[in-house]
Amino acid sequence: MNIPKDKLMLMLERMWLIRNFELKVIEAHKTGEFAGGAHPYIGEEAVAVGACIAMRDTDYIAGNHRSHGHPIAKGASLNKAMAEIFGRRDGYCKGKGGSMHLADFSVGILGESGIVGSSVPIATGAALASKLQKKDFVSAVFFGDGASNQGACHESMNLASVWKLPVIFICENNQYAVTTSYKSTVAVEHVSDRASAYNMPGVLVDGQDCIAMYEAMTEAVRRARAGEGPTLLEGLTYRFEEHSLGLGKIRRSEYRTEDEINSWRKRDPIVIHEDRLLKSEIASQAEVQHVRDHTEKLSMEALEFARKSPWPEVSELFEDMWADKTMPIP
Amino acid sequence: MPEMMVMQALNQAIAEEMRRDPKVFLMGEDVRASVYGASANLSREFGPDRIIDTPLSENGFFGAAIGASAVGMRPIVETLTSFMWVGMDQLVSQAAKMRYMFGGQVNLPVVFRAVMYYGGGSAAHHSDRSYPLFMNIGGLKVIVPGTARDAKGLLKTAIRDNDPVICFEDGTLLGQRGFVPDNSELPGGELLVPFGKAAIHRQGTDCTVVAIAGCVGLAIQAADELQKEGISVEVVDPRTLVPLDKTSILESVAKTGRCVIADPAAKVCSAASEIASIVAEEAFWSLQAPIMKVASEQVHIPFSQALEKHVYPTKEKIMAAVKKTMG
Numbered sequence: 064m065n066i067p068k069d070k071l072m073l074m075l076e077r078m079w080l081i082r083n084f085e086l087k088v089i090e091a092h093k094t095g096e097f098a099g100g101a102h103p104y105i106g107e108e109a110v111a112v113g114a115c116i117a118m119r120d121t122d123y124i125a126g127n128h129r130s131h132g133h134p135i136a137k138g139a140s141l142n143k144a145m146a147e148i149f150g151r152r153d154g155y156c157k158g159k160g161g162s163m164h165l166a167d168f169s170v171g172i173l174g175e176s177g178i179v180g181s182s183v184p185i186a187t188g189a190a191l192a193s194k195l196q197k198k199d200f201v202s203a204v205f206f207g208d209g210a211s212n213q214g215a216c217h218e219s220m221n222l223a224s225v226w227k228l229p230v231i232f233i234c235e236n237n238q239y240a241v242t243t244s245y246k247s248t249v250a251v252e253h254v255s256d257r258a259s260a261y262n263m264p265g266v267l268v269d270g271q272d273c274i275a276m277y278e279a280m281t282e283a284v285r286r287a288r289a290g291e292g293p294t295l296l297e298g299l300t301y302r303f304e305e306h307s308l309g310l311g312k313i314r315r316s317e318y319r320t321e322d323e324i325n326s327w328r329k330r331d332p333i334v335i336h337e338d339r340l341l342k343s344e345i346a347s348q349a350e351v352q353h354v355r356d357h358t359e360k361l362s363m364e365a366l367e368f369a370r371k372s373p374w375p376e377v378s379e380l381f382e383d384m385w386a387d388k389t390m391p392i393p
Numbered sequence: 394m395p396e397m398m399v400m401q402a403l404n405q406a407i408a409e410e411m412r413r414d415p416k417v418f419l420m421g422e423d424v425r426a427s428v429y430g431a432s433a434n435l436s437r438e439f440g441p442d443r444i445i446d447t448p449l450s451e452n453g454f455f456g457a458a459i460g461a462s463a464v465g466m467r468p469i470v471e472t473l474t475s476f477m478w479v480g481m482d483q484l485v486s487q488a489a490k491m492r493y494m495f496g497g498q499v500n501l502p503v504v505f506r507a508v509m510y511y512g513g514g515s516a517a518h519h520s521d522r523s524y525p526l527f528m529n530i531g532g533l534k535v536i537v538p539g540t541a542r543d544a545k546g547l548l549k550t551a552i553r554d555n556d557p558v559i560c561f562e563d564g565t566l567l568g569q570r571g572f573v574p575d576n577s578e579l580p581g582g583e584l585l586v587p588f589g590k591a592a593i594h595r596q597g598t599d600c601t602v603v604a605i606a607g608c609v610g611l612a613i614q615a616a617d618e619l620q621k622e623g624i625s626v627e628v629v630d631p632r633t634l635v636p637l638d639k640t641s642i643l644e645s646v647a648k649t650g651r652c653v654i655a656d657p658a659a660k661v662c663s664a665a666s667e668i669a670s671i672v673a674e675e676a677f678w679s680l681q682a683p684i685m686k687v688a689s690e691q692v693h694i695p696f697s698q699a700l701e702k703h704v705y706p707t708k709e710k711i712m713a714a715v716k717k718t719m720g
């Protein structure tokens with residue numbers, strides 16, 4: 064596939080945006096600047112970025128608790144994302160959602176769900192709407208290997224297939240649900256093998272390679288737009304950090320070995336893509352360095368933005384419960 | 394004014410709204426064939442794209458309806474109250490919470506029509522009356538029509554509403570007939586019943602009976618019989634529980650000084666419990682007698698008719714409670 068340079072560079076930029084953003088989140092969590100946890104996407108950037116670059120702005124995505132990478136990959140603002148994680152009024156959800164519930168409906172992001180598997184039917188429904196409205200919008204949903212065992216996931220895949228809906232199911236198989244290996248919870252060898260039960264293509268993709276993800280997604284999107292129905296993509300990947308910030312202690316329980324972690328860290332999706340761009344002389348060292356610096360600067364600005372953003376007022380507590388402004392507060 | 398069954402009133406509401414707005418569609422199990430009755434003839438008029446038979450996947454298709462509503466459609470989902478347990482995550486985690494959690498970025502104009510079959514030997518898995526639970530969750534409007542007119546008018550309002558609505562359709566009423574005005578008789582040419590406005594079915598001065606869903610008719614019968622005995626009962630039907638017309642209930646209790654609440658749900662944490670607590674908090678000094686709840690027994694619904702008939706509120710139980718408040 065001949066991918067234009069601007070797309071290749073955009074992939075690099077979005078991956079670096081996610082990486083640098085997540086590093087700032089980790090830093091801010093360490094110093095106690097925000098409450099609750101957060102689930103870093105570091106190591107998995109190529110999955111969301113490769114997929115989202117193959118979509119249009121008007122297409123929909125939905126995601127899960129590991130929620131920072133998806134909106135950034137789709138083009139959401141870093142400032143509003145960080146402010147949301149900080150619980151501030153300038154966040155996407157005015158501080159009502161937090162880290163697990165980033166959403167930017169203006170760029171087709173239907174929201175991230177804290178209940179594992181629960182957003183899969185939502186994305187399927189957006190695809191149903193596209194079909195009924197005779198629009199060519201497609202919808203994609205990111206979910207984990209753990210989520211792939213939820214009934215909601217299976218129900219949605221069957222529904223999407225019998226109705227030939229334009230939806231792409233993207234399993235981010237980072238191989239663990241918290242500490243439990245997918246090998247002990249998924250009865251087939253690969254999550255994508257399940258696609259055959261729903262009569263849709265199931266594609267196992269190297270989730271560390273944004274171009275592989277982009278190419279697989281491009282074909283899935285083509286199929287979806289052409290009315291040929293859904294696809295299940297499985298991006299085989301690895302999370303470099305712990306399941307969630309604040310759960311560092313789990314590492315010591317050694318559900319995964321240092322060797323395994325180190326071997327996957329050698330397959331860093333950003334390094335893989337950068338090396339390729341440099342070796343094939345698509346990008347110069349200076350161009351790559353510019354992306355690094357620029358995304359670092361934007362992440363730093365997001366952190367500053369979040370720190371300065373005001374807290375919501377108590378008067379905002381009941382706001383947004385209802386579309387109907389006449390609803391009484393009981 | 395034509396008389397029709399509650400089921401037909403619901404059917405009219407759906408058909409009228411589907412004719413008016415191409416964004417409205419109906420989905421559910423066996424809705425094309427109208428196995429449950431309210432979607433009769435709709436697939437002939439609107440075709441399979443707008444009357445959609447779903448697989449038996451309540452979690453999946455409830456969520457699909459919610460997702461479709463998030464991007465501009467206005468789905469109506471038909472289900473049974475008892476099957477909502479299976480799709481509960483989508484109702485609670487998504488329909489109820491998405492708007493708030495995402496800071497008001499999205500409206501979810503989706504209607505779940507939940508039929509409540511009870512009283513006919515359907516046993517524990519098909520006899521739920523679960524609306525009080527949904528009052529507790531927040532973010533979901535809860536409507537409980539008690540007459541044919543309200544079934545039509547409330548459902549039409551629900552379909553136009555921009556928040557998720559659950560319409561609890563009382564199975565004991567579906568075959569009952571009532572007057573529903575013809576559109577030509579109405580000022581705006583259509584029947585829209587607003588949410589949050591109680592109906593006063595009988596005016597009275599001695600005791601207020603707040604009656605919900607299938608209890609409305611029982612309360613009216615009780616009021617008419619008590620009238621003959623010289624007791625004047627006011628029958629207040631809230632019609633919607635979220636939002637709840639507190640004002641009408643409190644004004645009635647201020648006038649009568651007594652309050653009985655008739656509710657087909659099981660009595661613990663029922664709609665009656667909530668209304669009783671509101672009356673106790675806000676109308677205490679008007680009360681001349683303790684508030685009485687006439688709700689279902691706190692028990693699973695037994696199959697045997699010999700047992701089931703003891704579970705639910707009846708006209709006699711309502712009359713006895715009113716008399717008790719009269720001392």
Ligand SMILES: Cc1ncc(C[n+]2csc(CCOP(=O)(O)OP(=O)(O)O)c2C)c(N)n1
Pocket residue numbers: 102128129177178179180206207208209210211237238239240241306
């Ligand atoms: C329904 C549900 N069960 C359990 C949890 C707790 N939980 C949060 S994340 C998680 C693991 C999810 O694993 P996976 O789907 O593989 O995603 P990953 O975290 O690996 O990205 C669990 C068990 C939850 N949030 N929702």
Ligand SMILES: [Mg+2]
Pocket residue numbers: 207208209235236237238239240241
């Ligand atoms: Mg996982």
